[in-house]
Amino acid sequence: MDKPMISPSSSFVILGAGLMGRLLAVALAQRGHTVSVYDAQGPCGQGSAARVAAAMLAPLAESAITEPGVVRMGEYALTRWPQLLAELQQPVFFQQNGTLVVWHRQDATEAARLRRLFETTSRTIASLPIMEVLDSARMADIEPALAQRFHQGLYLPGEGQLDNRQLLAALEQQMLALGVTCHWNTAKSPADFQPGASGQPDWLLDCRGLGAQPQWPALRGVRGEVVRVHAPDVTLQRPTRLVHPRYPIYIAPKEDHLFVIGATEIESDDMSPASMRSALELMSAAYAVHPGFAEARILEIATHCRPTLPDNLPAVRQTAPRTLEVNGLYRHGFMISPALLDVVLELLTTGQSILAPRFDLRIDLP
The missing domain is CATH 3.30.9.10 (D-Amino Acid Oxidase, subunit A, domain 2)
Structure with missing residues (x-):
């Protein structure tokens, strides 16, 4: 087995407080890590595609336009979302009426x-x-x-949905309750940090969506x-x-x-x-x-x-030491984000992901 990427108490900077950034911030803070989040917009998620979404969890319905790996991520989300929502202090509308x-x-x-x-x-x-x-x-x-x-x-x-704006607000409140430091209206790029250096975070997670185009031109x-x-x-x-x-x-x-x-x-x-x-x-x-x-x-x-991304599929990659980029959620953000969350957590804590092959998820590591 590969070695863990992080220590039991690491510090993280997360760029982008959309759906993926907030989920990672909450999950890492729950595990005892120190987390700071930077977002170019405010706490309501104005700059996030997640704010303008229907937040449907419909793997079979979406199979008409996507790949089996994404469908399996959606199937996984139908079990995982109730678990994630149960960890939040603020209620979020969730329905599974098909x-x-x-x-x-x-x-x-x-x-x-x-x-x-x-x-x-x-x-x-x-x-x-x-x-x-x-x-x-x-x-x-x-x-x-x-x-x-x-x-x-x-x-x-069995297919479901949730309320996207209630979720973004509940995740923001959970970040505050867990001591996550939130820098709203503060645009940052990976070049602004040197992960691992003295006085710098141990790790950088880039979840900026289209804001990451300078570093990921294929977006x-x-x-x-x-x-x-x-x-x-x-x-x-x-x-x-x-x-x-x-x-x-x-x-x-x-x-x-x-x-x-x-x-x-x-x-x-x-x-x-x-x-x-x-x-x-x-x-x-x-x-x-x-x-x-x-x-x-x-x-x-x-x-x-x-x-x-060009293939309309999500990807996780490491292009610099102690830096992970998570992007390409396309129109399936709420349906696939629980799978991406757990894959990233696996990578950080064990150095590998046993879930990624199940979802045909592309992971590019050095």
């Missing part, structure tokens, strides 16, 4: 293609819950609010746009996805009739506000799923760019 997939008659061909993809995934990863094909009677049982509009669908049991932005609405007349009980060949949308219900609606995925680093076309498409598609969205109140139309 995912519903619906479509209009004209999109039946696309829905059949999607069903075949899910069936292929289920044969490859047999531990996933079995997809259920719904008729009109079963649709009325699963999601009564949609029974009059959709007479067939796919139900992916690119993939723009996402979401609408957050309050819809008292809508009673969806689980994340619902509408099949469409051009803009397949998702609707993620949070607490108190708050809904996150998203779809767009644009190859761009553009962080400017959403276009009118994108907003109209999202809201029109949501109305096509449930007419109660007509009277919804728009709380926010938000955009962000997800940090993405």
